[in-house]
Amino acid sequence: MPYVPHGPGDIRAMLEVIGRDDISDLFSHLPDDVKLQRPLDLPAGLSEEEVRRYFLGVAARNHGQGELVSFLGGGVYDCIIPAAVDVLSSRSEFLTAYTPYQPEVSQGTLQAIYEWQSYVCRLTGMPVANASMYDGATALAEALAVAVAARRRDRVILPGTLNPRYARVVRTLLGERGIELATAPAGSDGTTDVEALAGMLDDRTGAVVVTNPNYLGLVEPVARMGEIIKTAGAALVAVVNPVSLSVLMTPAEYGADLVVGEAQPFGMPASWGGPLLGFLACSDAYKRRIPGRIVGRTRDNRDQEGYVLTLQTREQHIRREKATSNICSNQGLNALRATIYLSMLGTEGYRELGEANLVRVTALRRRVARTAGASLPYDGPVFNETVVRLERGTAAGFIRFARGHGVLAGISLDGFPGCGSGDLLVAVTEKRTAGEIAAWGDLLQRYLDDDAQEQP
Amino acid sequence: MSNTELGLTGRWNASLPASIFDQGAPGRRGLTFPRWDGETIEPRLPADVRRAEPADLPDLSEPEIMRHFTRLSSLNHHIERGMYPLGSCTMKFNPRVNEQIAGLPGLADLHPEQDVEDIQGLLAALHLLETSLCEITGFAACSLLPSAGAQGEYLGMLVIREYHRSRDDDERTEVLIPDSAHGTNPASVVMAGLKPRTIASRPDGRIDVEALRKAVGPQTAGIMITNPNTLGLFEENIASIARIVHEAGGRLYMDGANMNAIMGKVRPQDMGFDVVHLNLHKTFSTPHGGGGPGAGPICVTAELEPFLPGPRIVPLGDDAFALERVPGPDDAAIHAFYGNVGVCLRALAYILRCGGDGLTRASECAVLNARYLQTALAEILPVAHAGETMHEFVASGAPWKKEFGVNTLDIAKRLLDYGFHAPTIYFPLIVEEAIMIEPTETESRESLDGFIAAMKAIHAEAVRDPDILRNAPVTTPVGRMDEARAARQPDLARLGPCQCG
Numbered sequence: 001m002p003y004v005p006h007g008p009g010d011i012r013a014m015l016e017v018i019g020r021d022d023i024s025d026l027f028s029h030l031p032d033d034v035k036l037q038r039p040l041d042l043p044a045g046l047s048e049e050e051v052r053r054y055f056l057g058v059a060a061r062n063h064g065q066g067e068l069v070s071f072l073g074g075g076v077y078d079c080i081i082p083a084a085v086d087v088l089s090s091r092s093e094f095l096t097a098y099t100p101y102q103p104e105v106s107q108g109t110l111q112a113i114y115e116w117q118s119y120v121c122r123l124t125g126m127p128v129a130n131a132s133m134y135d136g137a138t139a140l141a142e143a144l145a146v147a148v149a150a151r152r153r154d155r156v157i158l159p160g161t162l163n164p165r166y167a168r169v170v171r172t173l174l175g176e177r178g179i180e181l182a183t184a185p186a187g188s189d190g191t192t193d194v195e196a197l198a199g200m201l202d203d204r205t206g207a208v209v210v211t212n213p214n215y216l217g218l219v220e221p222v223a224r225m226g227e228i229i230k231t232a233g234a235a236l237v238a239v240v241n242p243v244s245l246s247v248l249m250t251p252a253e254y255g256a257d258l259v260v261g262e263a264q265p266f267g268m269p270a271s272w273g274g275p276l277l278g279f280l281a282c283s284d285a286y287k288r289r290i291p292g293r294i295v296g297r298t299r300d301n302r303d304q305e306g307y308v309l310t311l312q313t314r315e316q317h318i319r320r321e322k323a324t325s326n327i328c329s330n331q332g333l334n335a336l337r338a339t340i341y342l343s344m345l346g347t348e349g350y351r352e353l354g355e356a357n358l359v360r361v362t363a364l365r366r367r368v369a370r371t372a373g374a375s376l377p378y379d380g381p382v383f384n385e386t387v388v389r390l391e392r393g394t395a396a397g398f399i400r401f402a403r404g405h406g407v408l409a410g411i412s413l414d415g416f417p418g419c420g421s422g423d424l425l426v427a428v429t430e431k432r433t434a435g436e437i438a439a440w441g442d443l444l445q446r447y448l449d450d451d452a453q454e455q456p
Numbered sequence: 457m458s459n460t461e462l463g464l465t466g467r468w469n470a471s472l473p474a475s476i477f478d479q480g481a482p483g484r485r486g487l488t489f490p491r492w493d494g495e496t497i498e499p500r501l502p503a504d505v506r507r508a509e510p511a512d513l514p515d516l517s518e519p520e521i522m523r524h525f526t527r528l529s530s531l532n533h534h535i536e537r538g539m540y541p542l543g544s545c546t547m548k549f550n551p552r553v554n555e556q557i558a559g560l561p562g563l564a565d566l567h568p569e570q571d572v573e574d575i576q577g578l579l580a581a582l583h584l585l586e587t588s589l590c591e592i593t594g595f596a597a598c599s600l601l602p603s604a605g606a607q608g609e610y611l612g613m614l615v616i617r618e619y620h621r622s623r624d625d626d627e628r629t630e631v632l633i634p635d636s637a638h639g640t641n642p643a644s645v646v647m648a649g650l651k652p653r654t655i656a657s658r659p660d661g662r663i664d665v666e667a668l669r670k671a672v673g674p675q676t677a678g679i680m681i682t683n684p685n686t687l688g689l690f691e692e693n694i695a696s697i698a699r700i701v702h703e704a705g706g707r708l709y710m711d712g713a714n715m716n717a718i719m720g721k722v723r724p725q726d727m728g729f730d731v732v733h734l735n736l737h738k739t740f741s742t743p744h745g746g747g748g749p750g751a752g753p754i755c756v757t758a759e760l761e762p763f764l765p766g767p768r769i770v771p772l773g774d775d776a777f778a779l780e781r782v783p784g785p786d787d788a789a790i791h792a793f794y795g796n797v798g799v800c801l802r803a804l805a806y807i808l809r810c811g812g813d814g815l816t817r818a819s820e821c822a823v824l825n826a827r828y829l830q831t832a833l834a835e836i837l838p839v840a841h842a843g844e845t846m847h848e849f850v851a852s853g854a855p856w857k858k859e860f861g862v863n864t865l866d867i868a869k870r871l872l873d874y875g876f877h878a879p880t881i882y883f884p885l886i887v888e889e890a891i892m893i894e895p896t897e898t899e900s901r902e903s904l905d906g907f908i909a910a911m912k913a914i915h916a917e918a919v920r921d922p923d924i925l926r927n928a929p930v931t932t933p934v935g936r937m938d939e940a941r942a943a944r945q946p947d948l949a950r951l952g953p954c955q956c957g
Contacts, residue, residue, distance in 0.1 A: 005900035045811030059562030061577030092536040093529035099747040104932040105533035109746035118950040134603040137792035168789040176649025273568030273793025275749035298942035306934040310942040326606040326643035333745030344486030346515035358499035434494025
């Protein structure tokens, strides 16, 4: 049997110690009326080579971002993953270790998490971060639960420009906690209408979400939003793409109380959307309220520095039904990957990463501006994602057309408030070349021209 | 004998590296980006949206980075170094082929916004995993969405809640939970907007059927049961328990954390459960990764299937698949996308490699190993509750405390000196000085004998000089940490400028 060391001699010898004749005797106390009276109806076990062959076949039936040229974003991005990330994170010492509850034999994991928390603080400008969350969406829901509990208010305002997938998770996870959710509308410039938001704020509003860049890729009026949210006495919960913080104002600079986001671009493969890497940072006032694991630095009984899981009284294994959250894992291995990735960047590399995204999205926007039949509906600054409006045909039609030429052209925005069937969300990361962007532009032109011929 | 004479020293020769924020020097770089070969572009980003100062990050070259993280790694206990007798955690071997598979081009590089035409192979594999888990549990439908066991519990509660609501049975808000349950159970119930109610176990550690009969009623939404329970004991009255709860109108949730004891032997559906979650990172061999990511799919009865959130993977015949019930803006979702897909692929690789007979064998040997340890240690570490223990057993350190003045924590810490990870301690809460031991099936007889010998040696030390235990561990890279100081004066991040070169 694979992965089980026991030979027949071992089993016999062990049964003798236990005082049983047969291994099935160890299950004889299971009541007959519930016992499975037949073997499991699953295929017989395969050799490793057969398993590998099966999955090679599975993979061959898929078409991923390695084979196609991807302009897909919307929360998960096609990014460069340095070899060091894969090699180091697949070391048994990290891969097969348990949660570091025994600090004496887990300093590697603990110090790596502490370094991850420190990186999150340096990127966001916040003083505290936890060990990680499942993904950006669940991190947002958890942060909002913390914020409203701390403010003792029961209303949350989400921006209409929030990633709809995040909004859905927030509605699900907060739906039963007696929290009212309101949505602030976007203005014609594709960002939150600050005046409208100001009119919605009241003394029941415990938290307001600021998403920057927003789902449409646009930089939000964060400074003005920060001011009015503060004045209203609500907590500001920021959702950010951490890659963008290389160039964009930090949440700390616009007064965030809690900051969450998705760190998948820091060395995680897309993997059909999971496992991802949610992060959660906060101001000092919230550090004893946030969910998830937290590593702290302390000393041992030999007067050496070391690390330990701390502030555990917040957590479910101590607090049970009174816990901040039911979460009892973190995305440890992915947090490690992100830590390695960020250490590969350094100060200058991180800034260059941001500039590389800005340059490429700008190149694509210029190309669209030169394309008859397409336009850029919003002129505000963007980071690495932008809306492209097709005056003819549909975004879905263009996506199908481009896919036929090996390009994943973007995400249709049909159904998103303020958008229509011609609107396309296009992401351009540091991985895209000038040639790929030009080819995307050529396909757009051809699609629009073909469509013009079909529908004169 | 000294630790050196015992051969305990020299297992660890590592000290902590300097913080990464104190290494490197300005100008050093690991990663560089492809040169931009397009037109010259000065991006338009107004000053008032830019960050004021660049993030201060340490500057290191790739060789320094490799060394830093390799040094960190040498400070960890891990499965390939030694045993984890960690009750309730099922720390079994993590097959390497699983890692290769999850990293394959065509799987690792799929974007969640791609069209179903591009992911037909993936959907076939995930559907095969769903049907395999259904066969293992006996259920009709499976959702792979939950990212962890705790999220599986939450989703299970959501499904039960929505089931009752669909029948206008809104008063059913109470979920019964035995006092031996995992802490996540009550926490998940609260998150789903339901009310947990603890029911006391009988003195033998099982559910008190008479007390349960009195506790159920029109308010009962359901019950959460771990079977085998956290003492490693099978709830032999499960069929009557299921009948009582069903007759009262409630539904039964099984915490599948202990599924490794019963694969191919007894199935949750046959026991009368309506929902189960499975920890793929326990029973199905995916790595713990120092805390995650894991995955906690749930399987449910046909009756509850309509309440699973979308999307659902639907076979169309000819090995073609569609995604149906794709959630709209107002539908429930517990993850931005489709959960921890990469973890699910690893679990499928494990199931295919084992086959039905291999999974059954895994459970048999998991129980064999635990019973072997329990029998061999019975004299020095008696179990707290009598009965046929299965894949794990819970002993009490109370006699050691009384006789030698050492507590369970001291025993656990001394095991670290002997090269083992500590067992789970102080859980379940109903056992005084609990020591919960689960060897898993992937430990060989020699490895178990090594653990037995270590426990006996530690017992002898406790008899002779209990301070050896109280001061343990002494051979590890660091000693016992000052946890009170960590919580009182939290130092949670390295702030301030990097002190490099």
